[in-house]
Amino acid sequence: MADSTVDLTSLTESQQIAVQQFISVTDQDIDTALPLLRKTQYNVQLAVSRFFDGEVDVVDPATEAARAPPPPAVNARRAETLMDGIPNRTQLRGANASNGHELAPRIVSPPESQISRPLGFPFNILLLPFNLTYVIFQRVLGAVGYLFPVIPRLLSRLWSGRTSQPSRDTGRRPLSPRDTAARFAREFEEEYGVTHGTLPFHEGGYANAFDIAKRDLKYLLVVLLSPEHDDTAPFVRDILLAPDFVQFVKEPSNNIILWAGTVQDAEAYQISSALNVTRFPYACLIVHTPSVSSTAMSKVATSSGPVAAPGDLIAKLEAAMREHGQELDRVRSQRQEQEATRSLRQEQESAYERSLAQDREKARRRKEEVEAQEKVEREEWERAERKANEARMLAQWRRWRAQSIPAEPGADVKDAVRMSIRMPSGERVIRKFRADAELEELYAFVDCYDILNGEDESISEKETPEPEGYDHQYKFRLVSPMPREVYDSEKSGSIRERIGRSGNLIVERIVAEDDTDEEEEAEA
Template sequence: MTSPSTDLSALTEEQQLALQQFTSVTDQDLEAAVPLLQKCQWNAQIAITRFFDGDAETVDPVAEAARAPPPEQNARRTETLMDGIPARSSSSRNRPAGLEAAPRVVPTPENQITQPLPFPFSIILLPFNLTYAIFQRVFGAVGYLFPFLPRLLARFWSGRASRPSRDSSRRPLGPSDTAARFIREFEEEYGVTHGTLPFYEGGYAQAFDIAKRDLKYLLVVLLSPEHDDNALFVRETLLAPEFTTFVNNPTNNILLWAGTVQDAEAYQVSNALNVTRFPYATLIVHTPSVSSTAMSKIATSSGPVAAQDLLTKLQTAIQTQSAELERVRRQRQEQQATRNLRQEQESAYERSLAQDREKARKRKEEEGAKEKAEKEEREKAERKADEARKLTQWRRWRAQSIPAEPGADVKDAVRMSLRMPSGERVIRKFRPDADLEELYAFVECYDYLEDESEKQVQEPAAFGHVYKFQLVSPMPREVYDLDKEGSIRDRIGRSGNLIVEKIVGEDDEDEDEAEDEES
């Protein structure tokens, strides 16, 4: 996880890209990567070069970064990075005997590999190119018929056998494509199956970085088809059973990278490694005794050599460096374990913090829901109490307007027998022209009719009264509701035996409570 002292959000997009590139190559912590990148003006290539050369503290990278052109300029990264590196640094002076510094060669960018001439120059040079091509084909045919001529001419070319060369007719490719082409040509020329030798299918710089990061032994093999010993070295040394078994054994931690000096990258590597004789093989590994970032050549072989002799040299060098590498591996494992433990602790803290936040959120939601429910309950209770109060007020008001029971002098009075919800039987006379609603009002306000001491009560405002019962004749059953208009005599007759049935059971308890409070 990100160190608390490093705030990635404060970095620009270009700085974050440079930081990501540097850490992916060097596998360093942010605490160590950010200061070095700041010294190098956030130039990732210079920082990587300083890191692997081990001279970030002895050479001022700020001045180097100021001299380096921006990435968008068309300049070779190899020249940009290598020109500012001193030929002999303090780490080279303190290097033990027998260890030679192994430089990291940055390959040419793919967009700079091919640099075609402008069209006018191509037209001008066309006759010369045709002449050169015809001469090359004629000379090749003569050399095929008379094989001794190329060798005879080679002897008069001083230094030809000791210096690497390039074939300008080969199409320049990127590092990965160049490695794939070399492996394909190697397998076709020597008739071996794919995987006989575990060549790394990538560039030298990538193999160099992997060997540095994973503490592996980088075995670099450079071939030159122009030398007669090349084919003999490949068949009797590289393809020897003991050698293929050695490089394919995963316990040896061998990373094999090979190339031909006819390609641009291998040519640059041969110049950087100061190769003077081919075929060439060297073993490169991290050397903690020099510095914490140094890579050195611990074994070198030039020219033809027997497979057993080369293996003995490599095994001796590996045995010499194995103790230091094992110490570094243990140190890195301890550092990784510490980082993993810190990450686990931080993850556990984050999970605990998230759980606490979730609990607090749920508790807040529960409290909010509880408060809402209590508020709704209070509002409901207040609303019911207000309705009960208004219902009581309406009953008292309506009881004042119910006419008194007709006397004996009224011959056509209507006589009704009512069975109340409480079970009480009530018999009362009504005027013959009394509306059916008056009978309903009598039942609704029965408990308030005898309260003559009550003062005049006003009708409650904003209250729509609804009768929550109905009058029913038992036999035959007939419901006398208020939907139809008419008087008591027209609807029921001169007499009737009715039952009061409640039609809304939800508010029965509320009415009872209101009646209890009123009583």
């Protein structure tokens, strides 16, 4: 399907569904499915039936009539019917028979849902008078046949002389194909006293055996028996159960699928009618014949009626197998090449998918690494930008706060407080403050001491505005050594109220700058 050049988009939705159904049933490609579906006007059931019957090239009269242009109205007497101008299936089969091959049909038994079941008890009560009449009539005829045994034999010979078609036992309970095959094998073993597996009967229905033989290029040996014929028992004991024939059927190199049935069952009766069986017991060898068509299954050897010796039947089957062996070997080699090509293509596609998956995984990992690197760089830039902004805001705040600190009171101010402060550098600074000055003013003086002591010209020349949205936090605290007491800037109160008229204070840093950098690096 991958190599098909057919454009499915040109088909309608119903036609695409028909193509998918046909492909799922027959396991064929689109190039094989479309021509047959077009001949059957996309009738999936008819197309599948023709495919398995090997009638791919059969022309559908209705389709041809629909495609053909309307005939001219002139000279209507010469117009012939469409059915007279198109060969039918019987003519095609006759043509195949003239070539030495007669197509073998694929018979599909009805599903289990359509199999008739015995009537219930109320219906049996209603039909009781008819059943009693039938039983009495049967007993009377049986008594007449017992008293005059010549009459049944004469009637049977007269009837068999007219036709050899079997009569189906309608009283036999219908079962599914698999159950029917199991019942036949069980009855066969019980009647002829053989063990299970003496003959390798196929355990499924005829259609299943037909499909396996076609798929695996094996020979399908169909054996149909009729209990009504006197030659059935000798044929089974002398031919089918002969050691030579059993060994021939079981030989793995012969590739034989043995399917057998009795015409008392519906499936075997339907198969006998489809194969045009005229005499019993009947044996038929069916095999795929590529010379007829790419899907044909043909009857290559048949045996009707009694057989003198098992060697005669074996010789006939072997001759047919030798005749078609080379052709089957050629088809097997072609299928092996196709399978090898398909396997190689699947391996290549699998290797390509694995390589593509690896490339995708590498690309994904590379993308994740790039994104992680970009994230780290972005975070470092944001952290550096944030630190730079904080440094700018801090410098602006210190300049602004240094401008707002009142000047030191003069000697004429009697209630001024005098503070002795030891800076972190070890320098001791002595300064006076107003008595009503807040303790925060003392903290601001210590924080802005380097600016106040440096006599920065920018402070006097240009006023610095207060930074917006900046909340300054002091990174130190003022402590009285003897006795030790911490004067927190967050508590309200003036310097005189908190400390007194004089004080000896030490500046202790709360968070060192190095420790701050290390904590930020650890968080990053």
